[in-house]
Structures are given as C-alpha cells and as structure tokens.
Amino acid sequence: MDIIKIKDLSVSYGDKKVLNNLSMNIEKNKITALIGPSGCGKSTLLSTLNLMIEDNGGSFEGEILFKDKDIRSYKKDDIRRMIGMVFQKPTPFPFSIYKNLTYAPIYYGIKDKNKLNNIVESTLKKAGLYEEVKNDLNMKATKLSGGQQQRLCIARALTVGPEVLLLDEPCSALDAKNTAKIEETLLKFSKDYTIIIVTHNLDQAKRIADYTFEVSQGTVL
Amino acid sequence: MDVSEKVKDYIFKIWIVLSTLAVVTVVVFILGYIFKNGSKAINMEFIFDNPKGMPIGSEGGVFPAIVGSLFLMAIACIFASILAISTAIYTVFYCKSNKIESFIHLIVQCMAGIPSIVLGLFGYTLLVLYLRLGRSLLSAGITLGIMIFPYIEVRVEKTLREVNKFVVDSSYALGVSTGYMIFKLIIPLCRTDIISAILLAGGFAMGASAPIILTGAVIFAPIPKSLSSPVMALPFHLYILTGEGISLEKAYGTALVLIIILLLINIISVVLNLKGKEYR
Numbered sequence: 001m002d003i004i005k006i007k008d009l010s011v012s013y014g015d016k017k018v019l020n021n022l023s024m025n026i027e028k029n030k031i032t033a034l035i036g037p038s039g040c041g042k043s044t045l046l047s048t049l050n051l052m053i054e055d056n057g058g059s060f061e062g063e064i065l066f067k068d069k070d071i072r073s074y075k076k077d078d079i080r081r082m083i084g085m086v087f088q089k090p091t092p093f094p095f096s097i098y099k100n101l102t103y104a105p106i107y108y109g110i111k112d113k114n115k116l117n118n119i120v121e122s123t124l125k126k127a128g129l130y131e132e133v134k135n136d137l138n139m140k141a142t143k144l145s146g147g148q149q150q151r152l153c154i155a156r157a158l159t160v161g162p163e164v165l166l167l168d169e170p171c172s173a174l175d176a177k178n179t180a181k182i183e184e185t186l187l188k189f190s191k192d193y194t195i196i197i198v199t200h201n202l203d204q205a206k207r208i209a210d211y212t213f214e215v216s217q218g219t220v221l
Numbered sequence: 222m223d224v225s226e227k228v229k230d231y232i233f234k235i236w237i238v239l240s241t242l243a244v245v246t247v248v249v250f251i252l253g254y255i256f257k258n259g260s261k262a263i264n265m266e267f268i269f270d271n272p273k274g275m276p277i278g279s280e281g282g283v284f285p286a287i288v289g290s291l292f293l294m295a296i297a298c299i300f301a302s303i304l305a306i307s308t309a310i311y312t313v314f315y316c317k318s319n320k321i322e323s324f325i326h327l328i329v330q331c332m333a334g335i336p337s338i339v340l341g342l343f344g345y346t347l348l349v350l351y352l353r354l355g356r357s358l359l360s361a362g363i364t365l366g367i368m369i370f371p372y373i374e375v376r377v378e379k380t381l382r383e384v385n386k387f388v389v390d391s392s393y394a395l396g397v398s399t400g401y402m403i404f405k406l407i408i409p410l411c412r413t414d415i416i417s418a419i420l421l422a423g424g425f426a427m428g429a430s431a432p433i434i435l436t437g438a439v440i441f442a443p444i445p446k447s448l449s450s451p452v453m454a455l456p457f458h459l460y461i462l463t464g465e466g467i468s469l470e471k472a473y474g475t476a477l478v479l480i481i482i483l484l485l486i487n488i489i490s491v492v493l494n495l496k497g498k499e500y501r
Contacts, residue, residue, distance in 0.1 A: 077396040077397075
C-alpha cells in the first residue's frame with residue numbers, strides 16, 4: 001500500500017524552481033532512500049512532505065496525497081504529528097533528556113506522569129538509546145555525544161506517534177560507528193514506521209533502503 | 222606585501238591602540254576622580270540616612286534617593302520589558318510581512334532617537350496632566366520605561382534571531398504551536414540574555430534625570446509609600462546639590478553611590494550575558 005502519493009509536484013522558492021513535475025509513490029512500512037547530487041532538491045522534497053516548505057518561504061504545485069487525502073486538507077499540526085522529521089545536524093533542545101522527550105507530548109495534552117514516563121522509556125528504547133542514558137534522564141541533552149544526540153532527536157520525533165519519519169542526511173555529521181547504530185535502528189523501525197531518508201551516500205542507501213529514488217532524474221533505481 | 226602597505230598597516234595598528242588607550246584612560250580618570258572625591262562623603266550615615274540641614278541636602282544622607290532610584294528602575298524595567306519582549310517576539314516569529322517589520326524597526330529607531338527631555342515633556346503632558354497620575358513614582362517610571370523600550374527591544378530581538386534555526390525547525394516539525402514553542406523553548410533558552418538586556422537598560426534608566434524632572438522627581442520626599450507618591454532619585458539629587466550650590470562634597474558622594482550601583486548592575490548583566498552564550 002502506498003501511504004504517500006506524489007503527482008506532478010513542482011516546488012519553488014520565489015522565482016527559483018527546485019523541483020519540476022516529480023511523481024513518485026512511497027510504500028507503507030518500507031524504507032525509501034532519496035539520493036542525487038547536492039542542490040537537486042532532496043531536502044526540499046522532504047520539507048514539502050510535512051509542509052515545512054511554507055514556513056521557509058517556498059511554495060508547491062501539484063498533488064501530494066497522504067493516506068489518499070490531499071496533504072493540504074489536513075491541519076498543519078496534524079500533518080507534522082503524523083509525519084515526523086529529523087534534521088541533518090543533531091538539534092537537541094538545551095534541556096534535560098527527559099524534557100526533550102516530553103516537550104511535544106505535554107503540548108498534545110498528556111499530563112499524567114506515568115504516561116509521560118512510558119513515552120520517554122519506549123521512544124528511547126526504540127531509538128536504541130535507553131541503555132546508555134537510563135540513569136541520566138535529567139542530564140542536559142547537549143552533553144550527549146553527537147551520535148547519542150541524533151538518536152535522541154529520532155526518539156523525540158517518535159514521541160508524538162508519527163506514521164512516517166523523514167530523515168534529512170541524519171548521519172552526515174557522524175562517524176562510522178554511530179552511523180551503523182542509526183542504520184541498525186532504522187532497519188528495526190520499518191515494521192512500525194514508513195521511513196524516507198535523504199542520503200548522499202549510495203552505500204548507505206543500498207544497506208538500508210527497500211527502494212532508492214534518484215531525485216534529479218525522477219526515477220526509481 | 223610591499224613596504225608602503227606594511228607602513229600603513231603599522232600606522233593603523235598604532236592608531237587603533239592609541240584610540241582604545243585614550244578611551245580607557247578617560248573612563249579610568251573619571252571613575253578615579255569620583256572615587257577620590259566621593260569616598261570622603263560616604264559613610265553609613267550618608268547611605269542610610271535622610272537628607273538634612275538647611276538648605277536640605279547639605280547634611281545627612283541619600284537613602285530615600287537610593288530607594289527611589291531602585292523603584293524607578295524597577296517600574297521602568299517592568300513597563301518597558303513587557304512591551305519590548307512582546308514586540309520582539311511579534312517581529313521575529315509572527316510578522317510575515319517585510320514591510321511591517323521594517324516599519325516596526327523604523328519606529329523603534331525613532332524612539333531611541335527622541336531626546337530624553339522631550340520624553341519628559343511628553344510624560345508630563347500625558348501622564349501627569351492628562352491622565353492625572355500626578356508627579357509620581359508611576360509617571361516617572363513609565364516615562365523612563367518609554368525611554369529604555371527601544372534598547373530592550375533591539376537586544377531581545379537580536380537574541381531571538383540568534384536561536385539556532387534547526388532548533389526552531391525541530392520544534393515546528395513536532396507540530397507544536399508557535400506560542401507553545403515561545404514559552405517552553407525560546408524564552409527559557411534566551412532567559413539570561415533577556416534579563417541581561419533588561420538590567421543594562423535599567424541601569425541606563427537609573428542614571429537618567431531629564432525624563433523624571435517634570436514627571437516625579439522632587440528635592441525631598443521620604444521613601445515612597447505608593448505608586449502615586451513623588452520620589453527622590455540619585456541623578457536628580459546630584460543635579461540639585463550641584464546646581465543650587467548646596468554641597469559639592471555631598472554631590473560627589475551621591476555620584477559615587479550612583480556609579481557603584483550602576484557598575485554592579487552592569488557587571489551582573491555582563492556575567493548573565495556570558496552565561497547565556499553557552500546555549501548557542
């Protein structure tokens with residue numbers, strides 16, 4: 001089943017067209033890798049899928065269907081809750097690990113301490129970070145290593161229960177060991193989440209992706 | 222690099238060092254001079270007693286003026302920071318139109334350029350006469366608040382813009398609202414910088430006399446009991462002591478007290494500012 005269907009998508013920043021008539025489908029609970037030369041619009045495509053593009057001053061034409069409904073018919077908040085995103089550089093909030101993970105759930109109305117604790121524990125476990133930090137949940141997140149920070153950001157994206165996870169070159173700032181850990185984590189995800197990952201690393205795409213999509217040519221490899 | 226470029230470079234360096242030295246010397250001289258002349262007047266009685274004697278101020282101390290100045294600063298800071306932080310948040314996170322943003326910047330800059338005595342006149346007309354607040358702590362505090370508003374706004378806006386864009390985007394990507402992000406993420410993140418900006422502006426307000434001459438400062442008043450009481454303030458007291466030729470010694474003492482308080486405020490502000498930098 002295709003969870004996201006993109007048809008004749010064109011994205012532009014002002015007069016500058018970044019993507020032109022792109023069509024592709026994203027299959028549910030699979031890992032799709034987006035590759036291509038830098039500047040070809042991989043990251044732009046990602047930020048269009050959760051409507052971040054509009055906040056950054058861009059606009060798009062064409063059709064994006066999420067679960068067979070036009071993406072623009074959803075509320076922005078809802079789209080972002082269902083389609084999470086992890087950025088290139090780790091961006092932990094300068095609070096404790098615990099507060100990083102409860103930031104969004106509290107916004108969505110979860111006040112119960114036990115529920116919050118459960119969310120923290122389960123998302124950390126999913127992101128493969130729980131064993132390393134279970135005794136230091138009140139430690140400042142910025143004190144974690146780069147790889148740990150990135151896994152925390154993945155855990156944070158999971159706290160709102162998304163169905164799709166967008167990752168924009170999540171390993172570009174990390175060494176081989178941390179990259180391997182994140183790849184391992186992502187492979188485990190595919191039974192629960194649909195993953196779209198931008199990477200400049202063809203080997204990485206081969207290692208983890210079910211489908212690899214060359215954005216500049218608009219073709220599936 | 223050829224010889225003439227080297228010479229130019231050398232002369233330029235000397236010029237820069239000399240300029241810096243000149244400024245530092247002047248500041249050290251002023252501070253030293255006030256410390257030397259003011260320290261004779263300062264003792265426990267001077268700090269903790271009311272002004273006395275005839276004409277008033279020729280004996281006794283400046284306690285009501287110290288307290289009055291601190292009250293004025295507090296009211297000015299509260300009034301100005303509520304408006305300034307709101308304006309800064311609006312321009313950075315909500316305003317989508319470049320034209321409106323430029324317009325706000327223009328207004329803020331114009332406000333910073335208004336001479337403080339004109340602000341005093343404005344405060345006198347609007348607050349003292351028209352709104353009938355009288356010559357009071359509140360009128361003077363609000364007038365000072367209008368004066369420091371642009372300084373706080375500019376610095377808070379700069380702080381908000383310096384927040385890492387990816388952190389802001391990460392918050393948006395979680396679907397939370399801008400308001401929630403501002404209260405739970407941005408303000409806590411910028412808190413020390415914002416307090417530092419407010420304190421620095423507060424120090425500026427405390428040292429100003431022009432805006433309060435017409436709006437609330439008086440030659441003698443006890444410690445104000447309410448917002449509608451008139452107040453004494455250190456800079457105005459200093460002005461009276463010197464201007465009326467009451468006591469030059471007491472005037473230097475008053476100046477020293479004022480400068481010590483301002484130095485303390487500025488040091489706290491700088492320390493907070495350095496602490497705030499950790500997070501970025």
